Each structure stands twice: as C-alpha cells, then as structure tokens.
Amino acid sequence: MSSDVTEKKGVLAVFKYLDDTCEALKKIKGRPECRQYEVYAPASYHELIEVAEEKMGTSQVRWFTLVGCLSGVTSGFGMCLLADYDWPIIVGGKLPGIYSLPAYVIFGFELMILFGAIATILGMLVMGRLPNPKNHVFDSRLSDDHFAIFIPNMDRDSEVAQVLKTCGACEVKSV
Amino acid sequence: MSEVIWDKTVSDVNDGILIGVNKPNLSFYFALTISVTCLLIGAVAWGYQIAFGMGIAGLNSPVYWGVYITNFVFWVGIGHAGTLISAILFLFRAKWRNSINRSAEAMTVFAVITAGLFPLIHVGRIWFAPYWMAPIPNTNNLWVNFRSPLIWDVFAISTYLTVSLLFWYMGLVPDIASMRDRSHGFKKILFNFMSFGWVGSLRQWHHYEAGYAFLAALATPLVLSVHSIVSWDFAMSVQPGWHTTIFPPYFVAGAILSGCAMVYTIVLPLRHMFQMEGFIRKEHLESLIKLTLLTSTIVFYAYSIEFFVAWYSGNEYEWAVFQKRAFGPYAFYFWVMVFCNCLFPLAFWSRRVRQSYVLCFIICVLINVGMWFERYNIIISSLVEDFLPGSWGHYEPALVEMLITVGSFGWFFTWLLIFCRFFPIVSMSELKLIMPKPLNPTKKPHGEV
Numbered sequence: 295m296s297s298d299v300t301e302k303k304g305v306l307a308v309f310k311y312l313d314d315t316c317e318a319l320k321k322i323k324g325r326p327e328c329r330q331y332e333v334y335a336p337a338s339y340h341e342l343i344e345v346a347e348e349k350m351g352t353s354q355v356r357w358f359t360l361v362g363c364l365s366g367v368t369s370g371f372g373m374c375l376l377a378d379y380d381w382p383i384i385v386g387g388k389l390p391g392i393y394s395l396p397a398y399v400i401f402g403f404e405l406m407i408l409f410g411a412i413a414t415i416l417g418m419l420v421m422g423r424l425p426n427p428k429n430h431v432f433d434s435r436l437s438d439d440h441f442a443i444f445i446p447n448m449d450r451d452s453e454v455a456q457v458l459k460t461c462g463a464c465e466v467k468s469v
Numbered sequence: 470m471s472e473v474i475w476d477k478t479v480s481d482v483n484d485g486i487l488i489g490v491n492k493p494n495l496s497f498y499f500a501l502t503i504s505v506t507c508l509l510i511g512a513v514a515w516g517y518q519i520a521f522g523m524g525i526a527g528l529n530s531p532v533y534w535g536v537y538i539t540n541f542v543f544w545v546g547i548g549h550a551g552t553l554i555s556a557i558l559f560l561f562r563a564k565w566r567n568s569i570n571r572s573a574e575a576m577t578v579f580a581v582i583t584a585g586l587f588p589l590i591h592v593g594r595i596w597f598a599p600y601w602m603a604p605i606p607n608t609n610n611l612w613v614n615f616r617s618p619l620i621w622d623v624f625a626i627s628t629y630l631t632v633s634l635l636f637w638y639m640g641l642v643p644d645i646a647s648m649r650d651r652s653h654g655f656k657k658i659l660f661n662f663m664s665f666g667w668v669g670s671l672r673q674w675h676h677y678e679a680g681y682a683f684l685a686a687l688a689t690p691l692v693l694s695v696h697s698i699v700s701w702d703f704a705m706s707v708q709p710g711w712h713t714t715i716f717p718p719y720f721v722a723g724a725i726l727s728g729c730a731m732v733y734t735i736v737l738p739l740r741h742m743f744q745m746e747g748f749i750r751k752e753h754l755e756s757l758i759k760l761t762l763l764t765s766t767i768v769f770y771a772y773s774i775e776f777f778v779a780w781y782s783g784n785e786y787e788w789a790v791f792q793k794r795a796f797g798p799y800a801f802y803f804w805v806m807v808f809c810n811c812l813f814p815l816a817f818w819s820r821r822v823r824q825s826y827v828l829c830f831i832i833c834v835l836i837n838v839g840m841w842f843e844r845y846n847i848i849i850s851s852l853v854e855d856f857l858p859g860s861w862g863h864y865e866p867a868l869v870e871m872l873i874t875v876g877s878f879g880w881f882f883t884w885l886l887i888f889c890r891f892f893p894i895v896s897m898s899e900l901k902l903i904m905p906k907p908l909n910p911t912k913k914p915h916g917e918v
Contacts, residue, residue, distance in 0.1 A: 311909040336479070337643075337901040338674040346671055353679030359687070377612035397616045400698065401624060407691045408628040411684055415635050418680035422673040425665035434650035437643070437669055439480040439907065462909060 304446035306432050306469045307458035312339055314462030315441040319345045321457055322443070328454060334432070334442040342441075355417035362413020363406045370405035374398040432469055444469070473565075473752045479907045482748070482900055483647055486893045489743035493890065497742040504882035511876005514869045515590060523593040527867035531860050532852045536870040537591040540877055542844040543727070544584035545626065545699055546720075547837075549692055550728020551577025552633055555640070556688035559681070565756040567899040568749045572739060573732045574637040575894070579884045580731075581630045583877050590873060618701040625698040632691055636684050639677075642667050643898040696724040703847065710790040710851035715778060719771040726764035726810065727840035730833040733757055735885065737830050739894050748895050751824065758823045761833065765814035772811060786856060794850045798863070802846045809839020 309315040315333070322328045323346065335342055343350060378393050419425065436442050443463075448454055450468045459466050477485060518525060528535045551573040558566035566573075592598050606612045613620050646667035649660030667673060697717035704716040733754065740749045779791040794803045813832050816822045823829065854861045 311907050311912075313906075313908045313912060333671040334669050335671065335674060336647075336669060337898045338678045339902070339906070341906075342671055343675055343678070350671070350675050353676050355676050355679045355683060359680075359683045363687075374615040377606075377615060380606065381610060381612055394616050397621075400621045400694075401615065403690075403694060404621075404624045404628045407687050407694075408631060410687050411632045411635055414680045414683045414687070415639060418639065418676050419665065421676040422667075424667065424673070427661055427666045429666035429668045431650060431668055437647040437650045438483045439478075439901075462912075 304444055304469060305448040305450050305452070305455050305458075306465075306467055307443045307445075307455070307463035308433055308435065308465040308467075309441040309443070309462060310439075310464050311462060312341060312441065315443065316341050316345050318443055318458050318461035318463065321461060322445070322454055323349070325454065327448065327452075328445050330446050332444045334436045334444070336437055336439055336441070353421065355414060355421055358413045358417025358420070359410050362416075363410035365413075366406035366409030367402045369409065370400075370402035371395075371398050373405075374401050440464075473750050473903075475750070475904055477747045477904070479901045479904050482897050482904070483651070485747055486743075486745065486895050486897055486900075487648065487651065489745055490890070490893055493742045494744070496738070497886065497890070500738065500742065501883065501886045504879050504886060507875050507879025508883050509876075509879070511873050511879055514872035514876060518590075518593075518869050518873070519595070525867060526870050527865055529862060529864065531855065531862050532849060532864035534591075534848050534852060535864055536845070536866045536874060537587045539841065539844045539848055540874055541584050541587035541591075542699060542848075543841050544580045544587070544877065544881070545629075546696060546724035546727045546840060546844070547731045548577040548580035548584065548629070548633070548728065549696060549721070549724035550732050551575075551580070552629075552636070552688050552692045553725050553728065554732065555636055556685040556692065559685045560689060563756070564903040565753045567903045568753045568895055569732060569736050569757065570899065571637075571640065571896040572736050572889075572894050573728075574633065574640065575885060575888050576728075576732060576735055577633045578630070578637055579881050579888070581626065581633060582884070583881045585626065585630070586877065586880070618698070618705045621698050622702055625695045629691060629695045632684070632688055636688060639681065639684065640896055640899070641892060643669065643677075644893050644896060647897055648893075693721055696720045703851075708851050708855060709784070709786040710779075710794070710847070713775065713778060713787075715771065715775055719768075719775065722764055722767040722771055723810075723840060723843060726761065726768050727837060729757060729761040729764060730836035730840070733761065733829060733833040734837060735882075737826060739889055743889065743894060745895055748900055751826075754826070754829070755823050758817050758829050761836065762814055762817040765810060765817075765836070769811040772807065790851060790854065793854065794846060797850070799846065799850045799853075802842045802849070806839050806842045806846055809835045810843060813839075 307318065309318065315335075319331075319333060319342065322331065333342055333346060375393060375398070431437075432442060432444065433440065443458060445454060450466055455466050526535065526537075528537075554566045554573040555570045555577075559570075589595050589598065642664050645660050646664040646669065649657055649664055652660055697720065700716035700720035703711040704713060706712060736749060736757075737754070740746060776791055779787045782788070793799070813835050816828070816832060822832075849864050853864055
C-alpha cells in the first residue's frame with residue numbers, strides 16, 4: 295500500500311457506492327501501473343479491506359501489543375520484587391525476604407494491560423503513519439459518505455481512469 | 470435484537486449528528502444549569518469541610534468509611550458499562566452497541582474521574598496527601614506495601630482510566646477528522662492536530678481495526694479485574710459481611726448493572742437534546758434494557774447466594790451481620806437495594822415496559838439509587854458492628870456528605886454535557902457500519918458486494 299502522503303500527483307476517482315468502489319478496485323489492482331494505489335473510505339468497510347487483502351496482509355500492530363504486554367508484565371513483577379529486594383522483610387531468618395508472588399500478579403496483570411494498550415495505540419499510529427499533519431485531504435466528502443481510489447503518476451485521460459469511470463466513479467480528477 | 474428500521478442513510482449520518490452537536494435544544498442548557506448548580510453546591514460543601522475539618526462529616530469510630538467511599542465504589546461501578554459496551558460487546562459483534570458506545574465511553578471516563586475525587590475528599594486535609602505520598606521510597610527508604618489491596622486499587626483504577634481514555638480517544642479520531650473536513654480556519658487546524666492528520670485511507674483503517682480489536686481484547690479482562698480489585702478492598706479484610714469469596718463476581722455484576730442503567734439514564738435525554746432519534750433507535754435502547762435485565766438477575770442471584778453462604782458457613786458473626794442487614798437498624802437501605810436492583814427491573818420482562826421510554830427511564834434511575842444503597846449497605850452495615858460489641862457504633866451521613874454527593878453528580882454531568890456539546894455523542898464512523906450499506910441501487914438492489 296502506498297503512503298498516505300500525497301506529494302505525488304495522480305488521478306483520484308470518487309465513488310458514491312461501496313460496491314462500485316470494490317468493483318473498480320478489483321479491476322485495477324492487478325495492473326502493473328496501479329501498484330501504488332490507495333483507497334479512501336468514510337468507515338472501515340471490510341469489503342474493501344478484503345479486496346485489497348493481498349496488499350494489506352496481517353496488521354503488524356499485534357507485535358506492538360505483544361511487546362507492550364510482555365514489557366508490562368515484566369515491569370509489574372519487577373517493580374514489586376525490586377522493592378522487596380531493597381527492603382527485605384525477613385521472616386524466620388530466611389533471606390532475602392518474602393516475595394509475595396500471588397499479590398504481585400495484580401501488578402503484573404495491570405501493567406500488562408496498561409503497557410499493552412499504550413503500545414497498541416502507538417502501533418496504530420506508527421503503522422497508519424500518524425501523526426501526519428501534512429496529510430492532504432483530497433476531498434471533504436471522503437470522511438462523510440464517499441469513497442475514492444487514488445492512483446499516483448496517472449493521467450485522467452489514461453485507460454485506467456476510463457476503467458474507474460466505467461465502474462461508476464462519479465468524478466475522476468487529477469490531483 | 471429485532472431488526473432495526475432505519476429512516477436515515479449513511480449520507481445523513483455526518484449531517485444529522487454534527488448539526489445536532491452544534492445546535493442542541495433548550496433542554497441541554499437547562500440540564501447544564503442544573504448540573505453546574507449541583508457542582509457549585511458540592512464545591513461549597515467541600516470547601517466548608519476543608520475549612521472546618523472532617524469532624525463535620527458523619528464519619529466516626531468505627532465507621533471511617535462512610536458516604537465518601539460509598540460514592541467512590543458507586544462511581545467506579547458506573548464506569549464499568551462503558552468498557553463493557555465498547556469492548557465486550559465489540560468482541561461479541563453486538564452491532565447495536567455502535568450507536569451508544571461513544572456516550573458509554575464518555576460516561577466511563579467522567580465517572581472514573583469522579584470516583585477519583587473521593588479518596589481525595591476523604592483524606593480531609595488534601596494538601597497533606599502529596600506530602601505523605603511522595604517521595605517513593607520514602608525518607609526511611611520504605612516502598613509502598615505491594616501486598617495491600619489499597620495499592621492494588623490505585624493501580625487498577627489508574628490503568629482503567631488510562632485505557633478507557635485511550636479507547637475513547639481512538640474512537641473519536643475518525644470523527645474529529647470528519648469535523649475537520651467541515652471546518653475552516655483555526656478550527657480546521659485544531660481538529661487536524663487532534664485527529665493526527667487522519668485521512669481515512671485503507672491502510673489507516675486496516676491498522677485501526679486491528680488495534681481497536683486488540684484494545685477491546687485487553688480492556689475486557691480489565692473491566693472484570695477492576696471491580697474485582699475494588700471488591701478486594703473489602704474482601705481481603707476479616708470484617709464479617711466483607712470477607713467472602715463471592716465479592717469479585719458480585720461486584721462486577723453490580724457494576725455492570727449500575728453502568729447499563731446509567732447509560733440509559735444519560736443516553737435517553739442526550740438523544741432528545743441533540744436530536745439523535747434517527748440514529749439511536751428504539752431497538753438499540755431496548756437491547757440495552759435487555760442487558761440491564763440480564764445483569765439485574767445476576768445481581769439478584771448474587772444477593773441470594775451471599776445470604777445463603779452466610780447462613781451455610783456456620784459463622785455466627787457472619788450470619789448475625791446479614792440478619793441485621795435485613796432486619797436491623799439499616800434495614801431500610803437493604804430493602805431499597807433489593808427492590809430497586811432485583812424487583813423493579815423484573816418489569817423489563819414485559820416488552821411493553823421495555824418499549825416505554827418513561828418507564829425504562831424511571832426504573833433505570835431507581836436501579837442507580839439501588840446500586841448506591843447497595844454500596845452504602847455493604848460498607849456501613851459491616852463497619853458498625855464487628856467482633857467486639859464494645860466497639861460497635863452507629864452512622865448516619867451528615868449534611869455535608871450528602872451535599873458533596875450531590876456535587877459529584879453535578880461534576881459528572883457537567884463534564885459529560887460539555888463533552889457532548891463539542892463532540893459527537895454517536896460514533897459516526899462506527900454507526901455507518903451498522904446502517905444499510907451504500908450500494909448502487911441500479912446494480913444489485915439486494916445483492917452482495
């Protein structure tokens with residue numbers, strides 16, 4: 295999938311209907327000149343994600359979540375154990391003290407969730423290439439009720455642009 | 470859920486919801502005025518308590534946890550339905566949650582913030598709190614006691630607030646981008662900053678969906694853990710009436726019941742104030758009522774089992790506390806709790822009642838009253854009489870405590886209403902997913918994409 299940043303020039307086909315967008319996407323996605331396409335939608339319609347599946351793959355956000363959770367659980371237990379080590383409670387002369395692991399499960403669990411959630415948000419942002427205040431919004435309708443396919447380095451008179459129009463694009467423009 | 474009959478299309482969502490946000494009707498200002506008034510009453514009462522000391526509150530030996538800790542547990546409980554609706558119902562693919570999840574998440578965030586005020590109010594001279602709590606480790610090189618349920622609670626509630634905030638804000642990002650695309654000048658720059666420059670590309674949606682699912686998966690055990698940990702504040706002690714293993718599931722069920730009832734209590738008026746009748750449909754509200762009924766029956770079962778366990782345990786102190794709860798000096802609170810949480814919600818078995826906004830609203834308010842009294846009952850009836858008759862006492866809330874309680878409702882509703890005035894109370898991007906898909910009518914009127 296191409297970058298969201300639209301420094302490049304290209305052609306933007308705006309669609310009113312979801313099925314038209316899917317059909318257009320199916321027709322153009324195999325073409326060598328359309329490898330860098332990007333699709334815009336007002337909501338996360340799974341139909342579109344399924345059509346573009348081979349481009350998308352499985353989201354890598356899961357690795358962020360996993361690393362966050364593991365570091366959280368380690369930090370939770372580590373924090374309590376370090377405090378024990380720093381101020382040992384000696385019972386019956388047994389050193390280095392009491393490590394109340396069942397009680398520390400709570401800290402391991404809570405920090406696992408906390409770090410995991412923060413890392414997930416970071417993953418969503420990093421993988422979605424956010425924050426990016428310079429992102430150019432092609433058309434204000436795209437966050438409302440319209441869909442769009444953007445193909446960089448393409449002319450509006452090209453064959454691909456014609457295909458997009460045939461599939462039901464309500465507007466095909468150079469951007 | 471019965472099939473929703475939509476009289477709006479996806480194209481109406483942004484227009485309808487954002488116009489409602491910008492032009493609330495007069496009842497919004499009326500509600501805001503009442504909320505701010507309550508907030509001011511509470512602020513004055515707190516100022517009075519700070520000026521004259523904790524002696525003017527009803528707290529005494531042996532009841533050191535009175536209305537303030539009741540309020541703390543009550544507000545944490547209220548916060549639970551938000552994440553239940555957002556996370557658990559998301560994982561179960563319950564589509565109806567898409568129309569009310571934003572209100573529920575906002576409710577969660579503000580309810581947990583409200584709950585967080587009460588330990589501060591309860592310490593009395595609040596300016597000493599940071600003095601004694603910092604630094605860690607303290608000057609004797611002592612760490613906090615990680616074996617104490619109170620510090621577990623600090624971690625649980627802080628994590629819950631943070632995760633709820635993140636969940637809520639990430640849900641808002643696409644909607645803020647929609648608002649940006651309709652704004653000009655400074656507002657546009659601000660909304661672009663707040664939405665991180667979101668453009669709604671498939672790449673962004675793909676990772677957003679994955680992240681949202683992971684957040685939901687993380688938030689689900691969190692919901693269950695937080696009120697379990699709150700219950701351990703009580704259950705880990707040896708106090709009769711508190712020291713029981715049923716507390717965690719009992720508290721979680723109660724929290725979800727009060728949260729669902731509170732969501733209904735706030736969504737129904739907000740729906741009217743912001744003209745959202747076309748988006749929050751009666752079928753969605755009915756589903757919420759069914760969830761309330763379900764949790765009410767679980768709570769009913771928990772109350773019964775709690776009594777059974779007290780009797781069956783053979784522990785005479787435990788049984789004495791329970792008998793006194795039902796027939797002793799605090800029996801009024803107990804029966805309010807039973808009627809409001811267990812008996813009145815049984816009316817929801819009737820479809821006619823479920824479809825009556827007025828009746829549902831009244832019963833949901835009563836459930837909130839009942840859930841408040843449940844916490845009051847648990848805390849007070851156990852604390853007044855422990856093992857030693859010589860240390861028995863009595864507790865009645867003082868006026869200042871009641872006024873601060875009123876103030877907490879004012880604080881909660883003021884923030885909630887301010888939020889609703891500036892941001893959509895229905896998640897626009899998620900609502901579009903449960904509405905009829907925008908398909909080309911000339912192609913396949915009823916076909917698949």
